[in-house]
Structure formats: C-alpha cells, structure tokens
Amino acid sequence: MSFRTTPSAFDYVEDVSPGSGALPPRAWYASSDAKTLSLDGTWRFRLSATADAEDESFAEEGYDPAGWAEVTVPGHWVLQGEGAFGLPIYTNHLYPFPVDPPHVPTENPTGDHLRVFDLPEDWPALSEGGAVIRFDGVESCARVWLNGTDLGDFKGSRLAHEFAVGHLLKPKGNVLAVRVHQWSAGSYLEDQDQWWLPGIFREVTLLHRPAGSALDFFVHASYDHLTGEGTLRVDSDVDGRVLVPALDIDVATGESVTALVAPWSAESPRLYDGELVTEGERIPLRIGFRTVALEDGLIKVNGKAILFKGVNRHEWHPEKGRTLDLATMREDVLLMKRHNINAVRTSHYPPHPAFLDLCDEYGLWVVDECDLETHGFTEQEWRDNPVDDDRWTPALLDRAARMVERDKNHPSIVFWSLGNEAGTGRGLTAMAEWIHGRDASRLVHYEGDWNCRDTDVYSRMYADHAEVEQIGKELDGGTLGRRKLPFIQCEYGHAMGNGPGGIADYQELFEKYERLQGGFIWEWIDHGVTHPELGYAYGGDFGEELHDGNFVCDGLIFPDRTPSPGLVEYKKVIEPVSFEGSDGTVRVTNKYDFADLSALAFEWSYQVDGETVEAGTLSVPALAPGESADLKLPEPPAHVDGSETRWTVRALLAADTAWAPKDHVVAWGQFPAVAGVRPSLVPSASPVREERLITLGPATFDGRTGALRTVGGVAVENPRLDVWRATTDNDDGTEWKSGLRYSTLWRTLGLHRMRHRLVGVELESQALVVRTRVAPAAREVGLATEYRWTSDGSRLKLTVSVTPEGQWTVPLPRLGVRLGLSAVDSSVDSSVDEVTWFGGGPGEAYPDTRAASEVGRWSATVEELQTPYLRPQENGARADVRWLELGGLRIEGDPEFSFAARRWTTEQLDAATHLTDLVAGETLWVNLDHRHHGIGTASCGPGVLPQYHLLAEPAEFSFVFSEVSG
Numbered sequence: 002m003s004f005r006t007t008p009s010a011f012d013y014v015e016d017v018s019p020g021s022g023a024l025p026p027r028a029w030y031a032s033s034d035a036k037t038l039s040l041d042g043t044w045r046f047r048l049s050a051t052a053d054a055e056d057e058s059f060a061e062e063g064y065d066p067a068g069w070a071e072v073t074v075p076g077h078w079v080l081q082g083e084g085a086f087g088l089p090i091y092t093n094h095l096y097p098f099p100v101d102p103p104h105v106p107t108e109n110p111t112g113d114h115l116r117v118f119d120l121p122e123d124w125p126a127l128s129e130g131g132a133v134i135r136f137d138g139v140e141s142c143a144r145v146w147l148n149g150t151d152l153g154d155f156k157g158s159r160l161a162h163e164f165a166v167g168h169l170l171k172p173k174g175n176v177l178a179v180r181v182h183q184w185s186a187g188s189y190l191e192d193q194d195q196w197w198l199p200g201i202f203r204e205v206t207l208l209h210r211p212a213g214s215a216l217d218f219f220v221h222a223s224y225d226h227l228t229g230e231g232t233l234r235v236d237s238d239v240d241g242r243v244l245v246p247a248l249d250i251d252v253a254t255g256e257s258v259t260a261l262v263a264p265w266s267a268e269s270p271r272l273y274d275g276e277l278v279t280e281g282e283r284i285p286l287r288i289g290f291r292t293v294a295l296e297d298g299l300i301k302v303n304g305k306a307i308l309f310k311g312v313n314r315h316e317w318h319p320e321k322g323r324t325l326d327l328a329t330m331r332e333d334v335l336l337m338k339r340h341n342i343n344a345v346r347t348s349h350y351p352p353h354p355a356f357l358d359l360c361d362e363y364g365l366w367v368v369d370e371c372d373l374e375t376h377g378f379t380e381q382e383w384r385d386n387p388v389d390d391d392r393w394t395p396a397l398l399d400r401a402a403r404m405v406e407r408d409k410n411h412p413s414i415v416f417w418s419l420g421n422e423a424g425t426g427r428g429l430t431a432m433a434e435w436i437h438g439r440d441a442s443r444l445v446h447y448e449g450d451w452n453c454r455d456t457d458v459y460s461r462m463y464a465d466h467a468e469v470e471q472i473g474k475e476l477d478g479g480t481l482g483r484r485k486l487p488f489i490q491c492e493y494g495h496a497m498g499n500g501p502g503g504i505a506d507y508q509e510l511f512e513k514y515e516r517l518q519g520g521f522i523w524e525w526i527d528h529g530v531t532h533p534e535l536g537y538a539y540g541g542d543f544g545e546e547l548h549d550g551n552f553v554c555d556g557l558i559f560p561d562r563t564p565s566p567g568l569v570e571y572k573k574v575i576e577p578v579s580f581e582g583s584d585g586t587v588r589v590t591n592k593y594d595f596a597d598l599s600a601l602a603f604e605w606s607y608q609v610d611g612e613t614v615e616a617g618t619l620s621v622p623a624l625a626p627g628e629s630a631d632l633k634l635p636e637p638p639a640h641v642d643g644s645e646t647r648w649t650v651r652a653l654l655a656a657d658t659a660w661a662p663k664d665h666v667v668a669w670g671q672f673p674a675v676a677g678v679r680p681s682l683v684p685s686a687s688p689v690r691e692e693r694l695i696t697l698g699p700a701t702f703d704g705r706t707g708a709l710r711t712v713g714g715v716a717v718e719n720p721r722l723d724v725w726r727a728t729t730d731n732d733d734g735t736e737w738k739s740g741l742r743y744s745t746l747w748r749t750l751g752l753h754r755m756r757h758r759l760v761g762v763e764l765e766s767q768a769l770v771v772r773t774r775v776a777p778a779a780r781e782v783g784l785a786t787e788y789r790w791t792s793d794g795s796r797l798k799l800t801v802s803v804t805p806e807g808q809w810t811v812p813l814p815r816l817g818v819r820l821g822l823s824a825v826d827s828s829v830d831s832s833v834d835e836v837t838w839f840g841g842g843p844g845e846a847y848p849d850t851r852a853a854s855e856v857g858r859w860s861a862t863v864e865e866l867q868t869p870y871l872r873p874q875e876n877g878a879r880a881d882v883r884w885l886e887l888g889g890l891r892i893e894g895d896p897e898f899s900f901a902a903r904r905w906t907t908e909q910l911d912a913a914t915h916l917t918d919l920v921a922g923e924t925l926w927v928n929l930d931h932r933h934h935g936i937g938t939a940s941c942g943p944g945v946l947p948q949y950h951l952l953a954e955p956a957e958f959s960f961v962f963s964e965v966s967g
C-alpha cells in the first residue's frame with residue numbers, strides 16, 4: 002500500500018483513519034425535553050466530478066450558491082435530478098474502481114451540500130448548555146463546516162456521527178456546509194452486495210444538550226428464568242435516577258435493582274416504560290429484561306434454546322434507496338411478524354435506529370451487523386485485505402464502537418455481527434475482543450471465519466442440506482472451538498426470482514437437530530429501482546461499466562413490498578403450530594420457543610371437492626412449547642360417493658395484536674379424508690375422416706396432422722408436448738457442489754427449440770392416435786410421443802405417452818402439453834380471463850416450493866395468475882390441480898397436474914428482460930404439466946434436491962376436455 006506524499010486538503014478522503022473531529026459514539030435516543038431541530042428538507046447542492054474540483058469557500062458565511070441545484074436531505078443524489086446528478090451503480094462484490102487501497106479514482110463524484118438555518122424561537126439561550134449536530138448516515142465520506150468553521154470529517158456510511166457545535170451557533174443564519182465524496186478509503190470497507198448510492202441518506206439533526214444532560218448510558222436488564230426476577234442497572238456518564246413506575250423502581254444510576262418481571266422475547270416482547278432523569282434532561286427508556294447466553298453449546302435466551310426463523314434485511318425503497326421513513330420500516334416489521342418471521346439480520350450494516358425500536362416493540366430477534374464488507378479482495382485471494390492490516394484496525398474498531406454504542410440499549414439485539422464477507426484477519430479479532438469486553442451480555446457473530454476464532458456461533462451461508470445435516474449430527478469436524486458451538490445459517494434460501502426451493506427441507510433439519518438453531522433467508526426485499534421505461538431497473542440498466550444484473554433482486558418481497566410466493570412459502574414452512582391428521586383426529590403441536598397457545602383460536606372445516614361444507618371451532622388446550630395434543634375431529638358430514646374430501650385446520654389470532662388483527666391466520670394444515678375418483682371416460686365415439694378434418698365426439702382435428710382444432714365451440718391451438726420453461730434465476734445459477742448450471746445444459750441440448758416430427762396419424766375404431774418424435778436439432782436424444790384421443794360423445798380425452806430415446810443425461814425443465822386458446826378477444830368476452838380450478842392455490846407452487854399450496858377451489862384472472870418477478874421467468878404454475886376451467890373449456894387431469902396460463906408464449910417470457918417487455922397477445926397460452934423440475938436455490942447455493950428432479954423417463958398422463966356448459 003502506498004500513501005500520497007504531497008499533503009493536500011483532500012487527504013482525508015483516502016486516509017484509512019475513521020476521521021477527525023467527531024464526538025465519541027454514544028447511545029442514540031430521543032430526549033423528552035431537550036430541544037431538537039431537524040435539518041432535513043431541501044438543501045442547495047453542487048456536484049463536482051472530482052474531490053478537489055472546488056475549494057472550501059462555499060462553507061464560508063455569506064457565500065452565494067447562485068446557480069446551485071437542490072436536493073432533498075435525507076436522500077441519495079443519484080436518485081434525484083433525473084440523471085443530472087449521476088446514476089446508481091450495482092455490483093455484487095466487485096469494487097467499481099481499481100483495487101488500489103486506500104486510493105480511490107480521481108473521478109470521485111463530490112456533492113457539496115448547503116443549508117442555512119435559524120434557531121427556532123423557543124430554542125434555549127445559547128449560553129445554556131451545548132448542542133451537537135448528528136448525521137445518521139452519509140455515504141461514503143463527509144467533511145463538515147458550520148458557519149465557516151471546519152468541524153472535521155468522517156467515514157462509516159451507516160453509522161451516526163456527531164459534532165459539538167454549541168459554541169458556533171447563532172440565533173439566525175447558521176450555515177451548515179457538508180461536502181460528500183462518493184468514494185473514499187471507507188468504500189473499501191463497504192463492499193456490500195447492493196447499489197452504490199452516495200449522499201446524506203439519513204437524517205441530519207441539531208440536538209440541544211442542556212447543562213447536566215445525559216451523555217451516554219447503558220441499560221443492563223437481565224432476566225433470571227429460575228426466579229422470574231429481572232435485574233436492572235443503568236450505567237450513565239452523568240449521574241441521575243432511573244424510574245420504572247410499573248415496577249416501583251426509583252434507583253440511582255449505576256445501582257442494581259431486582260424485581261419480579263415479565264421477560265422480553267421476540268414472541269412476547271414485554272417492554273417496561275421507564276425514564277432516565279439527569280439534572281439536565283429526561284430520557285424515555287423502553288426496558289426489556291432478557292438474558293442471552295451460550296450454554297450447553299446452545300444459544301439460549303432466558304434459559305431456553307431459540308430457533309431463528311429469520312430474514313436478512315437490507316434497507317430498501319424503490320424510489321428512495323436506503324432512505325426509509327418510519328412507515329416503511331414499520332411495514333417491514335409488520336410484514337415479518339405476519340409471516341411468522343422471528344428474527345432479522347441487519348445485513349450488512351446497522352439499520353436506521355428507529356427500525357431497532359420497532360424490533361423491540363413488536364418482537365424480533367436481531368443480529369445487528371457492523372458496516373463492514375471487503376468482499377472485493379477475494380478477487381486477489383484476499384491480498385491487502387484491510388481487515389488483516391493493522392493500519393486499518395482503528396477504522397474497524399471505530400465502526401464496531403459506533404454500532405455497539407449507538408444500539409446497545411435495544412433488548413431485541415442478541416448478536417453483534419462483525420460484518421460480512423471480509424475474509425479473516427487481526428482486525429476482526431480486535432473488533433470481537435473490544436465488543437466482548439464492552440458488552441458481555443450479547444454474543445458475537447461473523448460468518449467469514451469457519452474456524453470461529455472470534456465468534457460465539459458457527460455460522461455459514463448456503464450450506465447444502467446434506468452438510469447442514471452433518472453439522473446437526475456433530476459430524477462436521479472442525480476445530481475444537483467450533484465443535485462446541487451452535488450452528489446457524491446466517492444466509493440460506495436465496496430468494497432470487499422464482500423460489501427459494503427446498504426451504505421446507507431445511508426447516509425439517511433445523512427442527513430435528515438441537516445444534517441447528519435456524520437461519521436467515523437471503524433476503525428480505527428486491528432492490529429494484531423505479532424506472533420510467535423499465536418498471537423496475539436492476540444492475541446494468543444505468544449503463545454501468547461493471548454490474549451484476551438482477552442479482553440485486555433476490556428478496557421475499559417485491560420492491561413495492563408485495564409479498565412474493567417465496568414469503569408465503571416461508572410463512573408456512575416456519576409456522577409455530579403444526580397439525581397432523583389421521584383417522585378422525587388431529588395432533589396439534591406448539592412449536593413456539595416461549596409462548597403457549599392461549600393467544601390462538603382454532604377452527605376446523607371440511608371440504609367436499611374443494612368446497613367447504615361444514616366448519617366449526619376446535620378447542621385446543623393452551624399447550625406449552627413443545628407439547629402436543631391429539632384432538633378428536635367431529636363426525637364428517639355425509640357426501641356424495643366419489644367426491645374427494647379433506648379436513649382443513651387453522652390457528653388464528655384469538656384477539657387483535659400489535660401486528661395483526663384478530664382472525665389473522667398463523668398456521669394451518671390439511672389432510673385428506675376420502676380420496677376422490679379420477680376422471681373416467683368410456684370411449685364410445687369413433688373418429689370420422691371428412692374432407693379436411695377428422696371429427697371425434699365434440700372435437701375436430703386437422704385431417705393431415707391430427708392436430709386438435711376445436712372442442713365444441715372452442716377453438717384450440719393444438720396441445721402438444723412441451724418441455725421448456727423460461728429459465729428461472731435458479732435454473733440460470735451454478736450449483737455450488739456440482740458446478741452444474743441447468744439452463745446451460747438445457748440450452749446446449751436444445752430443449753428450448755424442440756422440433757416435432759409427425760410419425761403417423763391413425764384412426765382406430767374408438768381412438769385417434771397421433772405419433773410424433775420431439776427432439777432438438779443436432780442431437781440424437783428425443784421423446785417419442787403418442788397422443789391418444791378418445792371420446793364418449795360429449796367429452797374428449799387426451800392421453801399422452803412419452804418414451805425417451807437416446808442417452809438422456811439431464812433432467813427436463815418440465816413435461817406437459819402447451820395449448821393455445823386463440824382468437825378470443827378478452828375485451829369482448831372477459832370470461833376468458835377468468836380461471837377457476839380445484840387444486841393447489843391460491844398461489845404458485847413447484848415441487849420444492851409447495852408447502853403453502855392449499856387444496857381448494859380457487860379462481861383468478863389470467864393477470865392475477867402471473868407472478869411479477871422483476872426479470873421475467875417461469876412463474877405462476879398452480880400445482881395438484883384436479884380440474885380447471887378457462888376460456889370456455891373444462892379440463893380434468895389424471896393424475897393431478899399443474900397449469901399456467903399466460904397471454905404470451907414461453908419463448909416471449911424467456912426472452913423478456915423486464916416486465917415491460919411482456920405484451921399481452923390474443924392467444925391465451927396454457928401449459929398443462931404432468932411435472933416440473935424443482936426450483937432449488939442455485940442462483941446462490943445448492944441446486945434442486947434429487948427427489949425434486951424431473952428425470953427423462955417414460956411417462957403417461959391424460960386430460961379430459963369438455964366445453965363449459967352455460
């Protein structure tokens with residue numbers, strides 16, 4: 002590493018030190034009586050191409066910013082100004098500048114920000130106490146002046162920095178000048194997989210600090226599960242008293258006090274309102290009593306091992322980037338709670354502090370992660386990695402301290418995480434030592450060191466099921482230190498596009514082995530950027546030189562925060578109550594860690610052919626965690642022979658909670674009672690050859706090719722064998738273990754361009770048989786396919802038999818038929834857009850993403866059947882379908898099938914890069930699938946588990962078509 006030799010006024014930009022002039026870090030809190038002044042709003046703004054393009058004169062009082070633009074603070078300048086202020090850049094781990102630490106490019110977009118403010122009328126006299134200016138987040142490096150005085154500079158984008166300014170304030174016309182550089186030495190420490198977005202993106206606030214105000218304080222509130230007592234001690238830099246009225250506590254700071262309390266947990270987040278009163282101010286406290294410990298090799302809270310059902314959350318808003326308002330943060334928390342999520346890893350930086358308040362209040366376990374990632378050094382085998390270079394250690398320690406000091410009073414935080422993907426090194430050890438010394442009441446997490454030198458947990462990302470099972474069985478070996486530790490997957494279930502697949506299989510392992518304490522899905526939200534032409538933009542859409550495409554869109558919710566099917570699946574997989582049915586009884590099991598079932602009400606219902614015919618309440622005892630009860634179900638109602646019947650049982654909130662209303666469904670289960678009969682058709686009609694047609698019962702076929710043309714009055718584009726699906730992000734990913742990428746294998750083989758050679762059309766006495774061979778150019782492999790058509794005069798049955806020929810070495814993407822319902826103008830006949838089915842729903846389901854698919858009667862419009870993955874791909878298939886009605890046709894399957902219906906072809910879906918590329922055509926394309934290949938998570942991690950592979954094997958499946966009457 003070489004350092005610039007000529008000193009310059011801009012050296013701080015490339016200085017590895019954390020900065021100069023800022024106050025020591027401290028707890029982030031809102032005082033009830035000290036005044037604050039928000040400096041958010043419109044600021045004057047000047048963008049320069051380099052760090053040193055302009056001198057400091059703009060910071061002087063009296064400077065006239067004529068000709069400057071404006072930006073909104075908080076905000077990222079590249080998301081304002083419609084491109085005039087530069088554009089976002091997305092890279093996963095590549096630094097978008099030469100790796101030449103600590104140097105950054107000469108082209109270093111630099112935003113000068115100016116704001117003039119008066120003190121409000123009621124601001125205390127300037128002689129009374131002091132004041133600080135707090136910056137909650139600035140990317141990536143800032144220098145600050147107030148009224149012409151240089152206050153200092155700082156780095157650490159998602160951390161708070163304060164400057165003492167009391168001595169500089171004036172009643173009127175204060176000039177706050179902030180120079181922000183996009184790139185700095187700090188950028189080397191902030192290589193998280195996300196958009197690079199410079200700017201003052203969190204609030205700027207002036208805080209009055211009355212004489213005798215609290216400086217910093219640390220609330221220690223533990224819980225003894227054996228005695229039920231909580232112990233409280235508030236250490237404060239300034240002496241004062243601690244009041245907790247509900248517990249009759251009125252004690253001096255620094256003194257311990259014990260009382261019988263209800264403990265805090267993510268399931269029952271009991272907070273006690275209190276106050277810290279110093280001579281100069283009163284500070285509201287929200288105290289949660291809990292004890293986090295590593296005990297018997299397990300992460301225990303209040304004496305119990307916990308299971309993380311977590312997500313990784315980046316801060317994201319499609320228009321505002323990482324500037325989130327309180328309502329958006331609350332929406333995230335409510336959505337998590339409503340989907341049974343109990344934990345958040347704040348990947349990969351401390352979130353806005355208000356988010357942590359919400360976690361305390363609603364109940365989520367938090368892994369608070371430091372703003373540190375140096376992933377780009379992996380490109381050079383981690384040479385020069387800042388975390389293993391003592392010159393950077395002060396910066397790392399500063400970041401650790403700014404996280405811990407800011408956030409230490411949140412009961413929700415159970416782990417401090419050193420950062421993400423930063424390799425290994427002495428700097429990390431120094432951080433861990435400092436954190437352990439400062440806060441012994443929480444555990445330390447870091448994933449990047451599999452030897453766990455500095456951590457209290459063995460954490461991995463994307464370990465496959467087999468390895469997780471080995472770890473669960475404690476057969477994974479490793480260092481002695483690691484063998485004693487519990488295991489979590491800090492990232493798994495990569496939620497990019499359609500998926501993640503296989504999470505139910507992970508959950509089974511987590512629940513089976515004690516050492517496995519759960520995991521965190523990657524990730525919460527797609528980071529799509531609202532774009533005028535593309536709908537949502539992703540990497541590359543802003544003309545970046547280097548980018549990682551839509552790898553930034555891998556969330557359980559879409560950018561507008563609509564849940565994607567992955568979230569619905571996750572909710573089901575991690576539900577805290579399970580139901581297993583057999584022989585008129587249902588076994589209910591409480592899978593909470595702390596709560597009994599008294600907050601839930603239970604219902605049963607009985608479905609005949611998917612329609613509920615009777616329902617009632619089920620009385621379930623207030624089972625303790627881990628307990629089960631076998632409950633008798635009522636006598637099933639009478640029903641017509643041959644119909645299919647099943648029980649559905651649900652657990653609902655018995656009363657309104659802070660996060661969802663009464664009757665919100667928390668968990669459910671279904672189990673069959675009586676199996677239905679499969680559709681049967683006794684052939685009686687004979688095929689008749691006419692001039693250009695063949696007729697059979699209600700259908701007509703092309704006389705030459707045997708292709709179906711009509712069923713009754715419905716025109717049909719011939720159903721023919723189809724194996725292609727618009728590859729998903731997971732199909733396009735490379736499986737970690739095998740190194741295989743299925744979409745490449747499939748495309749190389751030509752499965753996306755299969756040809757259909759007509760072998761023969763035969764009219765048997767009661768069947769029309771069409772034989773084809775379906776195969777790609779240049780290959781010997783093929784699928785001998787027979788379509789056997791029969792009819793009973795009013796209905797039409799198609800039996801498809803497929804026999805693979807040649808050496809098939811890859812699974813098929815899907816196996817089914819595609820048909821088109823053509824020339825139906827939905828503007829004339831809107832009924833074509835309505836689809837009704839009996840089978841799995843309401844959402845999409847694939848072989849390894851079908852836990853949340855509930856068997857019933859469902860209906861949706863064609864548009865509603867589409868899942869709007871930001872990069873279009875296979876989506877929307879409904880599984881386990883018995884029958885389906887659409888476009889005037891009724892289609893029954895034997896066996897059950899899966900279907901998708903779209904106003905574009907698979908090829909169009911495959912070619913689209915953004916949703917705006919998909920234009921509805923006149924034909925409604927319907928896929929009737931015998932099977933699909935699984936989904937897996939190879940977009941980052943393991944592929945499809947063997948049991949969900951669709952092997953090229955002989956198969957037979959049939960459909961019965963009839964015209965929908967009326």
Ligand code: GAL
Pocket residue numbers: 093193194349421422462492495523552555941
């Ligand atoms: C992990 C990383 C995340 C994200 C994810 C893939 O390796 O920690 O930040 O990049 O992979 O989406």
